[in-house]
Amino acid sequence: MGNDYSRAVNFAQLLFPDFSLIACGWLLCRYTALDRRVWGQVEVLVYYFLFPVLLFHSIVRSPLDFNATSHLLTAGLGVGLAGIGLAYALPFVPGLRTRVDRRDHAASAQIAFRFNSFICLALADRMAGPAGLLMIAVLIGVCVPLLNIAAVWPMARHAQAGLARQLVRNPLIIATLGGLVANLLGLTVPDWLAPTLTRIGAASLALGLMAAGAGMQFATLARGKALAVSVLGIRHLLLPLTAWGLALALRLDPAQAAVLMTFSAVPTASSAYVLAARMGYNGPYVAGLVTLSTLLGVVSLPFALSLVR
Template identity: 70%
Template sequence: MNYAQLLLPDFSLILCGYLVCRFTALNRTVWLQVESLTYYFLFPVLLFHSIVKSPLDLGAASSLIAAGVALGLLGIGMAYALPHLPWLGRHIDRREHAASAQVAFRFNSFIALALADRLAGPAGLLLIAVLIGVCVPIFNVAAIWPMARHAQRGFARELLRNPLILATASGLLANVLGLRIPFWLEPAVGRIGAASLALGLMAAGAGMQFGPLARAKALATAVLAIRHFLLPLVALLLSRVFALSPVQSTVLLAFSALPTASSCYVLVAKMGYDGAFTAGLVSLSTLLGMLSLPFALWLIT
């Protein structure tokens, strides 16, 4: 399978968002509102619908969940070990690291859902939705914790108000209880989900900027190497250790190589740090995803 060609439509939308934001009247101010609409409404509807529409066998998905959590914890460990490495630590500013370490383990949920549907259909979409629901709370805690002393609000409250967590938790509860969306509402909900994927990918492109990366090259190289090279290798090992099915392995490997979350720089700014460097990391990570995703999927062929 030509994975680069398979991923082209999604990355074309990212490029489209970048060009529209830079060269038309639909500038960054417009796209900030698009991000909010997608994050707080369209995307949670897609998550809820993805989980509710198909019966979920948690027993069958338990191996993938365990592998995904293990992958995330190892990514967090590698990210926060960087300042303590003797050959690298002296080149890393600790405050800059506290803000940008999250880039190494967080992921872009918009791209995750778009790719899962393209790679593995409804089954893949359901599995990635479960992974998102399990990993988002863990990753958010790991991202917020080192910056917590500068936070204006407690991170526990922020986690409980996270729309992705609320949508996933309510979707899982509805699935377990056997509840389904009424058939007459399905078309509208499906169109909301489709809109969230397209707008989310374009918003990721609209937010790209690269200038600030030059001021901390060692840190940028390290966190992006974890995100786009080391984590896919770890995911391959975990897929063997947990004896995942082909579909589960595909989902885990794609999950391991995703671009980092576009909201990283928003969180950094909210916590009182300079978000420009993190925004540059997010932008470069989005581009590197065009290489790391085909690489990760090639590993299981």
Template identity: 65%
Template sequence: MTYAQLLAPDFLLILCGYLVCRYTPLNRSVWQPVEGLVYYLLFPVLLFQSIVKSPIDVGEAAGLVGAGVGTTLCGVALAYSLPHLPWLGPRIDRRDHAAAAQVAFRFNSFIVLALAERLGGAPGLLMLAVLIGVCVPLVNVAAVWPMARGGELGFARELLRNPLIIATATGLAANLLGLRIPAWLEPAVGRIGAASLALGLMAAGAGMQFGLLAHGKLLSASVLCIRHVAMPLIAWAFARALRLDGVQTSVLMAFCGVSTASSCYVLATRMGHNGAYVAGLVTLSTVLGVASLTFALGVLR
């Protein structure tokens, strides 16, 4: 099976979500509550279950987490540097950059989690859950920093209430304490996790917008090149330097080759920036994710 075939089911669900949202009565008024359900309940349950069901080998996970954090920090640095490049800075709008920079280093958790178990089985899903838990606070802080206007304390409180961070922290604590989900409860929890992946992928498709893709072409090309070309190459370098094994490398390459987070436009809008432009970038990134994941998992891997 090729990696394009491996990715096909997930991107068909994204396409299905887009078509259902655009051409049936199940429009954005339906999908916005679905996104909330996935983000605040279903997805945190999946993360918690993935972390607690198997003992964590801290030494084994350290290399993967280090590579993931290192690649993410490199992506943040590249995105932040764009306005300061002498040949590029004068040609991009600083306010648009503040909103768009997050597209370069945030990641779509729904898509990468859907891939993780097929790439590495239960160990791969566990390692990815830990990696997501470490990187979610990092990318959230990096995303909001350029757009912040004196709201740092409020954002700090928001981070502490982030359901993904809460699920990861409680899952890690339960794992280290040796606690497990009772056997009679596992089937229900497993079905919740499966629902989160299918609904999350369809919600990502429902959120796609093609309206403002022509706006800020140079800035758009720059942040998307960082997300879909530079990040996989940097991840490949970290994997070789840290000598990650096959499963860890596959998880890392999927994590760094996936499209950007669908919630980027929500954050940009909430902070008073051009959310429609960022929504266009998220849409194009979702489409480019097919190519970059094939590149990361097939060519580089």
């Protein structure tokens, strides 16, 4: 009993800095002059500049040892592909076929398998230091392009928009692929530039979490409840259980298992509703799902981490 209590306290302390920033964004947006007009511009800044710089720097600053992390990469890709498969299958599940709006599904399928890299990076750093950051950077570098393609494809297909055009304009895909290419070529960031990139990365974490809080909405979830329950159930229950099974099957060491479980249970990407809105879909509905996912992360993260501890 005492051990369970101490673990709960440790999880709360681990998550508090990140969720307090989300709460700050929510409070500032609703009770001060820093309303949605301000945070909309913050999201653009984070999405197109700050976060791509953080991703690029995280991937390029340390040599990627694919051999040492091969099992972790296999497990991470397994979790991602499981999420994609389950999300894509929802309109064909008996009982959901007539209750799932195909257009809303195209926009919200990404909720089931995308992950909040801001929280992932912050937690990996807090749990395992530079080694944890390197492991999560490898997962981000390999999985973000795949998951972003999987997020864009249903919307581009449903709207009959060019998939290739949407992909080459996505700043997260450009940054991660650029970081991977630079790393594999042995290119490094000059010492004089590294402190600047580190500070930009720190700003992206703080502002990204606050922007996620500022974008939280609930009102639009009155419709599409079955779809909401389904994609959130995949994100916060089925994927952590999948990750747990893969961690056991691949015999990941404790640090890798903790990083994988964090990767599987964090809230969905805060940029999901920006992507949906930019592609002409129901942004407020997706924002509502992001809101619920952010709150569910308070439960799913301790649950997932407790499985391997």
